[in-house]
Amino acid sequence: MFALVDVNNMYVSCERVFRPSLNGKPVVVLSNNDGACIARSNEAKDLGVRMAQPWFEVRHLQRQAGLVALSANFELYGDMSSRMMAIAAEYAPRQEIYSIDECFLDLEGVPQDRLAIGRDLRSRVLQWTGLPTSVGFGPTKTLAKLANHIAKMADRKPGSYPAELAQVCDLGQMAPAQMEALLRATEVGAVWGIGRKTTTRLSEAGIHSVADLLRADTATLRRQFNVVMEKTLRELRGTSCLDVNDAHEANQQIMCSRSFGGAVTDLPELIDVVSQFTGQVARKLREQGSVAGAVHVFIATSPYHRNEAQHAPSATLPLPQPSADTRVLISAAVRALRGIYRPGFNYAKAGVMLVDLQPQARQQDTLDLFGAQEEQAPAPRGGAELMNALDALNRRFGRHAVTVGGTSLHARPSAHASRQERRSPRYTTRLEEIASARA
DNA sequence: TCTGGGGTCCTAGGACCC
DNA sequence: TCTGGGGTCCTAGGACCC
Numbered sequence A: 001m002f003a004l005v006d007v008n009n010m011y012v013s014c015e016r017v018f019r020p021s022l023n024g025k026p027v028v029v030l031s032n033n034d035g036a037c038i039a040r041s042n043e044a045k046d047l048g049v050r051m052a053q054p055w056f057e058v059r060h061l062q063r064q065a066g067l068v069a070l071s072a073n074f075e076l077y078g079d080m081s082s083r084m085m086a087i088a089a090e091y092a093p094r095q096e097i098y099s100i101d102e103c104f105l106d107l108e109g110v111p112q113d114r115l116a117i118g119r120d121l122r123s124r125v126l127q128w129t130g131l132p133t134s135v136g137f138g139p140t141k142t143l144a145k146l147a148n149h150i151a152k153m154a155d156r157k158p159g160s161y162p163a164e165l166a167q168v169c170d171l172g173q174m175a176p177a178q179m180e181a182l183l184r185a186t187e188v189g190a191v192w193g194i195g196r197k198t199t200t201r202l203s204e205a206g207i208h209s210v211a212d213l214l215r216a217d218t219a220t221l222r223r224q225f226n227v228v229m230e231k232t233l234r235e236l237r238g239t240s241c242l243d244v245n246d247a248h249e250a251n252q253q254i255m256c257s258r259s260f261g262g263a264v265t266d267l268p269e270l271i272d273v274v275s276q277f278t279g280q281v282a283r284k285l286r287e288q289g290s291v292a293g294a295v296h297v298f299i300a301t302s303p304y305h306r307n308e309a310q311h312a313p314s315a316t317l318p319l320p321q322p323s324a325d326t327r328v329l330i331s332a333a334v335r336a337l338r339g340i341y342r343p344g345f346n347y348a349k350a351g352v353m354l355v356d357l358q359p360q361a362r363q364q365d366t367l368d369l370f371g372a373q374e375e376q377a378p379a380p381r382g383g384a385e386l387m388n389a390l391d392a393l394n395r396r397f398g399r400h401a402v403t404v405g406g407t408s409l410h411a412r413p414s415a416h417a418s419r420q421e422r423r424s425p426r427y428t429t430r431l432e433e434i435a436s437a438r439a
Numbered sequence B, C: 001t002c003t004g005g006g007g008t009c010c011t012a013g014g015a016c017c018c
Helices: A010-018 A040-045 A062-067 A073-088 A114-129 A141-156 A175-185 A196-204 A209-214 A217-222 A227-236 A268-289 A324-342 A383-397
Strands: A002-007 A027-030 A037-040 A068-072 A095-101 A102-106 A135-139 A169-170 A254-264 A291-303 A314-323 A348-360
Touching: A002 A114, A002 A141, A010 A027, A010 A037, A010 A073, A027 A040, A037 A040, A040 A095, A040 A114, A073 A095, A073 A102, A073 A227, A095 A169, A102 A141, A114 A135, A114 A169, A114 A291, A141 A227, A209 A227, A217 A227, A254 A268, A268 A291, A268 A324, A268 A348, A268 A383, A291 A324, A314 A324, A314 A348, A324 A383
Parallel strands: A027 A068, A135 A169
Antiparallel strands: A002 A102, A002 A135, A027 A037, A095 A102, A254 A348, A291 A314, A291 A348
């Protein structure tokens, strides 16, 4: 039996912990550049604010409906997430942290009453962190997800589902008749793994509810879609195909990309941006103890500016030897950038991706058979220690305290600098920003 | 004026080999 | 006018997730 624990409207809920005056109000959290809504309170959802909707489209709701917008504060959310995850982990022998705001628990051998467990977990997380969660139980991960969805909706929209399913819902102990009624009332799009495109295609085939889907023929669906669909079906029917994965594996790719505050046209500024991004992905790469085999760089104009010339080139540059050295990676990224850059375009976005990742240990004995080749610069000296020192300084003094030569931020205001005018303090991770109580 | 960012897995089709 | 066949590996792109 599995549980899925999920924080309701995670980013908004984190903000509300420190600003209780936001409770009950429509609140959104904005992406980089204060560009789009990436989290919405229930009240904001009720106002019709959609996921990833551009801020300028809903900005008028500030005055019309008291909508409050905040810039994303990921440092705060990451820290709150760790606290919540640690509490949830106490309730089962195995936990898979699936995203910043949700985890699966494997309840194998946990004997007690699941509803009691769910309610206890929920109230403990609420009491210790201030975050509201929903808990779903099911005999497969997909059903636990579905149970969680029902728990949320029953809480948020009274009448959509029976009230007793709110907040904590167990699909593992439900009478067949009630189960059938629930599945009839749930649209296929709510199922984990069934997205927008698939929903449209299923709808054309007359499959609208989860109950419809369960009646469909597995082989036919497998033929029309793919193995993912087949697995989803089997999971919905109670056959577990997906296990809780508690060994968090290293990422296979690490990316940093961002749209700019304004258009960027000249190469030096793009080099600056790409160098900064590379510094960030390099740090993440070392954190997970990997080396990268290649660097992928892309720049792009804005597809929304339809009357401007469009250009979205990218390039992948393999490294002569896998590396985690910021200087090596930046030099490759900048070379890739020079190769794809064309003057005369208004670039709106850039990104750096490290790919072909491998564990650092394995790299020891893969020295180039032919030794360093002439045209390849020899690896910089003292790589590992220098990078360790760099990481330590930046951990201690903030992300941009120390950077590799050439990646310093421009003294002049840069077009790419992102706007973040509404960020809340990093209450839990910066002493100088800690919450203070007023008498 | 302003339009998210970070990941995973699967598949089709081309390159290459015998 | 005919123009192998089957296997494997790699990559780009699509769909999905949060």
